[in-house]
Amino acid sequence: MSANSPAAVIVLAAGGGTRMKSNSLPKVLHEVCGRSLVGHAVAAAQELGPQQLVVVVGHMREKVEAHLAAGYPAARSVLQAEQKGTGHAVRTALEALAESGVQLDGTVVVTTGDAPLLTGSTLSSLVGAHEEQGNGVTVLTAVVPDAFGYGRILRDDADGAVASIVEEKDATDDQRAIAEINSGVYAFDAKLLAEALGRVTTDNVQGEEYLTDTLEILRTGGHRVGAVVAGDFRDILGINDRVQLAQARRLLNDRLVERAMRAGVTVVDPASTWLDVQVSYEPDAVVLPNTQLEGSTHLGEGCEVGPNSTLRDTRVGAGAHVSNTTADRAVVGEQASVGPYAYLRPGAVLARKAKVGTYVEIKNSELGEGAKVPHLSYIGDTTIGEGTNIGAASVTVNYDGVNKHRTVIGAHCRTGSDNMFIAPVTVGDGAYTAAGSVITNDVPAGALGVSRAQQRNIPGWVARKRPGTSSAEAAAAAGAGAEGAVEA
Secondary structure, eight states: OOTTSOSEEEEEEOOOOGGGOOSSSOGGGOEETTEEHHHHHHHHHHTTOOSEEEEEEOTTHHHHHHHHHHHOTTSEEEEOSSOOOHHHHHHHHHHHHHHTTOOOOSEEEEEETTOTTOOHHHHHHHHHHHHHHTOSEEEEEEEOSOOTTSOEEEEOTTTOOEEEEEOGGGOOHHHHTOOEEEEEEEEEEHHHHHHHHTTOOOOSTTOOOOTTHHHHHHHHTTOOEEEEEOSSGGGGOOOOSHHHHHHHHHHHHHHHHHHHHHTTOEESOGGGEEEOTTOEEOTTOEEOSSEEEETTOEEOTTOEEOSSEEEESOEEOTTOEEOSEEEESOEEOTTOEEOSSEEEOTTOEEOTTOEEEEEEEEESOEEOTTOEEEEEEEEESEEEOTTOEEOTTOEEEOBOSSOBOOEEEOTTOEEOSSOEEESSEEEOTTOEEOTTOEEOSOBOTTOEEOOOOOOOOOTTHHHHHSTTSHHHHHHHHTTHHHHHHHHO
């Protein structure tokens, strides 16, 4: 069996996580860098290419099962109806596989659903060492700066095999000085695991079946218990409360930012830049301070994003600039410009060299190549052709209270400031609209659309209606007050 293809990976994710203090979300569904805790565990397991991938669920099972079905369909959920210990959880998974006709032969990896920093590479090293050394079981361990609270690894002086694992409360002073700890992640021989689980008892204070008991059972039976030390002790850190959740997010984000920089991305301030695990990028992209890149956001070559920007599931084209912007499921074309203080909502698609300026909101709309919406405007459910310029303070009025309607503004149009386009309406190619117009009817190509009342001036109105005000005094000083009084 290849080290990259174990017979099964079993992820333990049934616990309640009471220290998270959540009434609505199980611990394993809390997120770190755009992925749930159990999602991180499944993603790492999938890197091994296991023949079977099982997640043992329990607490709030419906939510966990729905999450796995939606995002990780290759993972099979198995219910541990009563949480009777880690050994019971693994036995439940093996029994479920057997009932479905799966006979495991080879390596079985057992991991946890609350260790988001554990990588597929570390798991692969564990499986590789396990198979090369012919161990009955191999424990993933770590050497930590502070081992308080963890089970210590006691090794055999003769061959370095694991002699036992002693818990903090049972350890002597000399044993507590040991810095190598148990991660709770193991690689087993499948048949030996099943046999050992059959001999695990509940003769302990908790009355539970402990997976760690299998190590002593296998060792007593003459099988070697090996250990692999994780290259980075932080790989094995589990999450028990929201403080540790935040710490893990910081650690994983540091890894993601470093990976981006080594791939050719300039990150001006790593401390204020946050990336999700699915973010992708091309060389020479620049990320300015206080920027969050979430979901499947992609940065094209040489683009610049930030400062103060949040992009979710958004594609930014090569050479584009996005400043002080919130974008959600948008597309920013090559050499396009967005912001500052812009909002791109789902379905916003900007073609090459398009511009969305200050205090502009775009929703479910396409801007053609070189089209511009520079100032203070809302564009919703609209198609704007290439080279068109939308005047300041314009709104496409797309919602009648029941249905959404579409506006089409053609290529190389010039629309005036303070225009209202009452959808559905079309402005033809090359047309103009006058400032202050409410466009309710289609404007033919090359025409000027005007829809506003004729202006009239009422002389002396301020002197009559606002006497004694600063405005009246200013008008009088300009010679308008007396004239207005006579005309009145």
